Amino acid sequence: MTETSEGYTTADGRQIGGVLMEMKNITLRFGGVTAIKDISFDIREGEIRAIIGPNGAGKSSMLNVISGFYHPQEGEVWFHGSKRPAMKPYQVAQQGIARTFQNIALxxxxxxxxxxxxxxxxxxxxxxxxxxxxxxxxxxxxxxxxxxxxxxxxxxxxxxxxxxxxxxxxxxxxxxxxxxxxxxxEPKLLLLDEPMAGMNVEEKEDMSRFILDVNDEFGTTIALIEHDMGVVMDLSDRVVVMDYGKKIGDGTPDEVRNNQDVIDAYLGVAHD
Amino acid sequence: MAETQAASGALISIPALLARNARDMGDKAAYREKEFGIWQSWTWTETSEEIRALALGLLALGVAKGDYVAIIGRNRPALYWSMVAAQMCGAVPVPLYQDAVAEEMAYVLEHCGARFVIASDQEQVDKVIEIQEKVHCVEHIIYLDPRGLRKYDHTKLHALADVQAEGRAAHERMDKELDDRISAIGYDDTCVMLYTSGTTGRPKGVVLSNRNIIESAKASAEFDDLGPGEEVLAYLPMAWVGDFIFSIGQGFWTGFCVNCPEGESTMATDLREIGPTYYFAPPRVFETILTTVMIRMEDAGRFKKWLFDTFMAHARKVGPDLLDGKPVSAGDKFKYWLGNLFVYGPLKNTMGFSRVRVGYTAGEAIGPEIFDFYRSLGINLKQLYGQTEASVFITLQPDGEVRSDTVGVPGPGVEIRIDDSGEVFYRSPGVFVEYYKNPESTASTKDAEGWVATGDAGFIEEGTGHLRIIDRAKDVGKMADGRLFAPKYVENKLKFFPNILESVVFGNDRDYCTAFINIDLTAVGNWAERNNIAYASYQELAGHPKVLAAVQEHVEEVNRSVAEDEMLSGCQVHRFLVLHKELDADDGELTRTRKVRRRIIEEKFDDLIKALYDGSTSIYTETEVTYEDGRKGKITATLEIRDASVVDPGAKVAAE
Known part of the structure; x- marks a missing residue:
């Protein structure tokens, strides 16, 4: 995979476009707790981008920052090449960002x-x-x-x-x-918060197929949080790995899988 | 025979019927399909335009005269149109069962040498692509639903809409060629080729000519007075001869409207919305609907339940007589009218049968209780007996002469005779041309005079002239002591219990009969829930002692009933077991039309049969199963074998 500012081609031959959304040095605090520490990454047009990490890593907080529900104390959110001012969630929705929830909200x-x-x-x-x-x-x-x-x-x-x-x-x-x-x-960017949580294997397979089909058919850019590693590695083009509010890895599923920090975070190593 | 379109201008092909319908009733609805939540409809004029565009597109793709075009998918107007478009090009449509696994599909595609495949969606396209290594004849695949197929290599793959668009664009260039092809179609040219599922061996391609289809459609439409006003719901497999006759043959002959449901899971709703006037279903469908109704009534309040029970008892008493036009007292008529207001009418509406004028069931014997239930509600449900080789119709029940134990009188133009061994033979204008590339089978089934062996044993009832079918001729055998063995007879009696989905009885050349039983998960599951019986899987439920006890009661009841028939009293079931898996077409145990494949079951469950005869009380077994996607797995179980009490007919006589 060679990444340029215009995009890249995935292993299965899909064309991924330029940067759709960019998170620049995001820091989010709740009182004394720092949920997200200085994280930067981008989401490109047409890609399936996963955010993974152990429990409490700050994944859902990250998604809430993207959807405008939380406002980070530091850092900038860039969407469609321009800096996004602090917005209400409905304004974000009007910009073309839609989401699903970890706990169903119908x-x-x-x-x-x-x-x-x-x-x-x-x-x-x-x-x-x-x-x-x-x-x-x-x-x-x-x-x-x-x-x-x-x-x-x-x-x-x-x-x-x-x-x-x-x-x-x-x-x-x-x-x-x-x-x-x-x-x-009809979102430009679709945020999925644990779309497969609590599902059996068959339901997960169905949901994976729908996610791929949505991406393929409508060209929707998708950012998802998921715990099931098998699903994440199969579905996504690039993965951000978070642990204790920090970004510890970013890249293709293969790169992330071989990243020592990621392995440590998942298998458990004493933190300093 | 040199009868062709140009020579006579007669209605001797499906495209000719299409032209007539577009001319004479152009504004009438021909096809409807529920899509995007709305019933979309096409008039005969629109249908004709769509089919022509597709035919032109197929010509542009290079469909040649005599080519075979395979069609795979669920009932959708565009797939019916594909069949007619193929016929216009002088090609032969070959509809395939959409639930067939890739391997079965490979055999059929290879056997007919299909150059073109028209598939409904990604699932079917995947199957065809998967078998490309083995099957080399397929040159182009056309698909209907583009979903998920965007990234596929499109050098050999085309969207149906694109093919039609190309056809429309090329019409000036192609019109003459197409018209020539249409007018060259003769009455004895092949109309369609249908593969029979076959309870034994490989499927055979039954070649049916335009004459077969049109004569059968004409005769049967007259028999039941079908007109252009009928509404039918097309939901049975397109590869099955019945669907071809109803949705294409009779549909084009009478000009009635064919409605396609949105999907398998919306069938019940769609049926209700359409309210067909002419309806066909195998007994299993009627059984399932009845089971659902009964389960829901169990859950209803006490008053509703009382209302239902009271009026259903009355319906059973006078309903069939009213339907047959026999005299009924004024009081009973009034009570029936009340019942119709409170129970029958709403119930029929819920089931989608409010407007059914003619309903048919065939394929298997239907339980008398089930049959009577529908008839007592005032639904004119009848039986017919038919085969792919006969273009469906052999015998039908005329209005007013309907019974659950016969299959009716010979259809118009059908002759029937019973040979010395008891096998039923027939001869009719619907008799098939041949089995494709299989002259031996053709010769052994159809003789020089056109008589066809049905493979079923039966007799004509004296007095009424109705045909009664006993069993498959080759399944009828002798037990070790020489008594008659007719498994189907006993199996049907067992299957009439809602708890029992399927059964297989053994006993040929044996001392006594034994049986495999399949429980009906819906009925037994509901019963378990009601009785606080917890279960985690089909297998666990099937092996539950209480379920076994219930099944045993059913078996013993059947034994008592079988014992009453002197000739067949030897067929009582002495030992049985409840199978740990449902018999399935994917495992080859049933045909695609869900008929039991006895030989295969005997081979596959050889160990279980042995255990049934060696006196053991339980058996450990491993069974290979095939999942829907073709993967294989294994399930293991320890099955309990039970003895059922039998009635000794000799003792009974002595006691009397």
Missing amino acids: FEGMSVLNNVMTGRLTHMTTNMAQQAMWWGKAEREEVENREIVEKIIDFLEIQHIRKTPVSRLPYGLKKRVELARALAA
Whole structure:
């Protein structure tokens, strides 16, 4: 792999573009606790980027920084070549960043379809009164958005539960619905927080296939946190390894696998 | 025969029927498919345009006259259109079972020498690519759903939409060639080639001509008065002759609308939304629906349960008579009307059967209780008996003469005779041309006068003229003491219990009969839940002592019933075991249409059969299983063998 500023070609022949998002010297503190210590890395257009590390390494905090939920005390977030000011999460969403959550955060009483429709909210312009009347523009808008949502439902193979309330679904399917909602926003960058946590082997295989298909079909850039090493090494193009808030490795799965610091972090070596 | 399109202008091919439908009922819906949550429909004019574009595209790709075009996938309009487009080019469509593993697919593709494969999606394309090392005939693969295929090498791979677009672009250049090809199609040219799953040996390619298909479609449509207003749901495998006759043959002949469900998992919803007027399902489907209804009723409140039980009892009493137009008292009629309001109507609506005018079941015997359940609700469910070699229809039950133990009278134009050994023979316009590249089998099945051996033993009932089927002729045997052995007869009785999914009875040349039993996971699982029986796997549930006890009761009940038949009383099951795995087509134990492959099971479970006859009470066994993706694994189990009490018919007579 030769990396240039224009991008690189992966082992399986995919073209990866330039830098989409860059984290520059991020430090995040909660009171006296430093969750992230001076971390820099970039995410390139079209790639699948994994963030891994032992429990408490600061992975989820990192994802929350990207999604605008946490504001780092130091460092800069660059998106699309410009520095991002401190933003509210909804503003970040409007910029084209969507995410799923480690603990599922769906509207339990609503149907799958309606849950996925909420993912389209950032793309809707009519107000509540217009939607209540459901006439003219509001109707047109809903039809357009429904079409996009139906394509995603088809893509993720959840047609049979379209009208089922989310609360009645098993865990694995809820995860898929969450992915569907994130996709409905047609994000440029998709953040997945432990998409396979608590799944059995078959469900993991399904989810991996969906993640690869999403990347392939829509060209979506994906940043994911995952514990399952097998999954991470198979899926991702490049991996950032964190431990105790520090970056201890960054590179292709093979490079990371052979990195002594990473091996130490996972097998356990006394920290100073 | 020199009857061709140009000479007569007659309706002697599917493309000719398409042209007629587009001309005479162009605005009527021909196909519907639920996609993106909406039923999308195509009129006959649109269908005709789509098919023509595809045919032109296939010509541009180089489809030659007499080529074989394999079609693999679930029921989708574009795949039906592919078959007709292939016919337009003078090629022969060969639909394959989509759940076939790569190895099975390799055999068929090699055997017919398919140059083109039209596949539904990545899964099927992968299978075809996987076997490229062994099968060299395939030149182009066309796919329908582009998902996941973007990165594939496209030198031999084409999207169906692209092929159509190329066809549209090239129409000026190709129109004449295509029209020439269409008008050259003769009545006796091959319409389709279907591979029979075969309970023994390799699949055989059954060649059916336009005459076979169109004559059969015509006769059967007249028999049941099918018109352009019918709605059918196409969900059975496209490689099965029935689907070809219903969705293409009768569909094009009458011009009715074929509806394709969104996917396998949405079948029930789609069925309900469409509400077909003409419906076909194998007994297993009817069984499953009934089991689901019964399980849900068990969970219903006490009042609802009472309402259901009361009115169902009434329906069972008068429903079939009402359906057959027999006299019923006014009071009973009123009660039935009430029942329809409260129970039957809503129930039929839930099942999607509100509008069914003609329903058929075939392929296997259907349990009398199941059959009566549907008929008592006012659903005109009938039986038919058919084969791929007959273009489906041999016998059908006319309205008003429906019973669960016969398969009906010979269809229009069908002749039937029973030979000395009891085997059923038939002759009809639907009789197949030949087995492809297999003259020996053709000769041994079809004689010079056109009579075809069904391989089934049966007899014509005196008085009614209805045909009754006993068993596969080659399965009927003799026990060691010379008594008649008809396994299917006993197996069907066992299978009529909801708890039992499948059974295999042994006893040919033996002293007594024994059986393998497969439990029905839905029914038994629900029963276990109700009775607080915990289980972690199919295997554990199948081996549970309480399950074994329940199965034993069923076996003993069947024994009592079998003993009543003097001729077959020797077929009572003395010993049985409950299998630790479900019999599966992927393991070769069943055919793709889910018929038991006796010889293979006998070989594979040789150790279990031995144990059934050597008096042991348990047996340890290892079984190879094939996963859906073709990988193989092994499961081990220790099975308990139980003795079932049998009735001695001699003793019974003496006691009387």
